[in-house]
Amino acid sequence: MQVVLLGYSGSVQTEASSNTSFIVQTSTTSLLVDTSGSPVQALLQQKVNPDLLDAILLTHAHVDHIYSLPSLLHILWMRKRTKPLEIVGSPATLKVAKDLIRLFHLDTKESLTSIIRWEEHPQRIGDIDIQTFEVFHRTTMPTQGYTFTNDKAKVSYFPDSVVQKPYPVCAMASDLIIHEVGGLGKNRKTLHDAGHSAADEVAQLAKDLGANQLLLVHLPPDVQLIKEIEKEAKYYFPSTKMPQDSSCFDI
Secondary structure, three states, X not given: OEEEEEEOEOOOOOOOXXXXXXXXXXXXXXXXXXXXXXXHHHHHHOOOXXXXXXXXXXXXXXXXXXXXXXXXXXXXXXXXXXXXXXXXXXXXXXXXXXXXXXXXXXXXXHHHHOOEEEEOOOOXXXXXXXXXXXXXXXXXXXXXXXXXXXXXXXXXXXXXXXXXXXXXXXXXXXXXXXXXXXXXXXXXXXHHHOOOOEHHHHHHHHHHOOOOEEEEEOEOOOHHHXXXXXXXXXXXXXXXXOOOOOOEEEO
């Protein structure tokens, strides 16, 4: 299994990165998690054929995680894609996704709508088993994480959220945990008020869950703060990876 980052920034894009989005893929299956930036261009740059993408998995309906969905679908329609495409999310997130499709009149393109399959809790896509779990981001924004498993690896993704116990059981013993982080432990209250997590508590989560590696995403735009986040996380969990080091992670 491989994770390919398409972007790692938080709400504010930077010159170095678009908003957080990534691919989970095997030799036969490719799953896109969240839609930001220019998805088709990013996929092509990573040698992923958009026409063969198996599913789009949405974590929640905040703008930086869903805004590029209409563009992606429109380009797939223009490319005359015929392969069925699953779009996965919570009921609230899928409602926003459907509203966006209607807003841009993509629902009138029958050759596109006929291939879309709406799913809330798929158990398996291609050769990847999937489990969903709820995380707390904000009271008005239902948000869900995902665990991806095949016969060789397990990857768990905690999107925008406040670290809370009990941790999801499905994320135990992950080979890689991908987790958002907004700042440092000394600013935990401010981060929690905004629905985000601090570096030290994310590192402790990875340790408690028995993860092999931790990858930090949804990073703030301040370069110096990112360096401090990395230092703090590695103090508690040395096997912490930063997205600036590589766009591809083999698990």
